Amino acid sequence: MNTKDRILETALSMFSEHGYDPVSIRDICGAVGIKESTVYYHFKNKQDILDSLFIRFEEHVDSLLKVLHSPDAWNHSQSPSFGWIDTYFFDQYLLDPFCNRMMRLMLIEQLHNKEIQQKYSRWLFEEPYRIEMSVFETLSQSEQTGKGFYAYITMLVFKYLLNGKLTARKKNAFCEEAHSYIASSFGFWEG
């Protein structure tokens, strides 16, 4: 991996744990193994690192959304289902290491940054709501059922995926409780 990418990866890893301000350029450089001034060859300033991370994140998620909304995704061998949510929404979004770090970063920074607050609302509440409700609509489930599911997943996200580092234990707890909720609410879980 080149230096620029290593800076981004290290910065995200540290930002997602401590927030933007508490992590210094020197902290990042120490972890990457470079001198401070090298950062300023690749980035305009510290803020530029943060901006670059958000650009990458939104590119990543936009492409994910395009897949979700493409006719292919819905006319597949398996129709939209809970298995589909499992594969795309859970594994490739909520549980994805990059996306998870970005969400934790947004969770911290939204509290004092109006711009990030909008991104936070969008990517943690609005888009997940849209996705899950459209799945439930296709499954001909009631709106009330969809909202209940959405609320339960959102609660689990905050309980397990957005408190500190994402460990295998937390991932498992999230998946287990999500699956068990679905099983007891809908009586089935098709993979």
Added chain:
Amino acid sequence: MNTKDRILETALSMFSEHGYDPVSIRDICGAVGIKESTVYYHFKNKQDILDSLFIRFEEHVDSLLKVLHSPDAWNHSQSPSFGWIDTYFFDQYLLDPFCNRMMRLMLIEQLHNKEIQQKYSRWLFEEPYRIEMSVFETLSQSEQTGKGFYAYITMLVFKYLLNGKLTARKKNAFCEEAHSYIASSFGFWEG
């Protein structure tokens, strides 16, 4: 209000918006209208301010819990009900300005402070779960129903009460959606 209390109030107000580290002693002093060294007459150091806030919070919440678990609370004119949740759990905890600020502070700091992470888990997930489930048990509702309610309230808490300053608009949105969920799920709302 004496200087010590003014320092605590101002500090909490600023900590809950920006986090602990980004707020400097000078920021707090500027807002209170005192010089930096005065803080060190009332507190051992900056950490001591944070500790004092948590002591006050846990005293506050412990006394609240005592009321909730006392026989009086349950043998009142109105039996434990959604109205009871509204009065005690919503107004005096989730929507209370002091508690809300403390929760936002915990939300920020839990990400890089193991001690606060435990408090965060306790006061935002475990205790609310215990309270709501005990109410639902008394109401002879199914465990599944209680969990659904808990998840919905938790989701609303994060959506409206823990993103940025708590405004009247957010308070209203929270109450409205909570009441409408209860109304459509249980068909009644007794004040």
Added chain:
DNA sequence: CATTATATCTAACAATCGTTAGAATGTCAA
């Protein structure tokens, strides 16, 4: 080899951080 462009380094800057010593007030009892 000489030249140019790319990448990283050394070394410092002004600003801000938490904290402290010690002087200056204010308050109240003797």
Added chain:
DNA sequence: TTGACATTCTAACGATTGTTAGATATAATG
């Protein structure tokens, strides 16, 4: 009024922050 104590001030400290100018090294090109 004097003395004791409580409270706030002035003024600085060493450390750390984001950032920059300029030297140095590496790689590619002629």
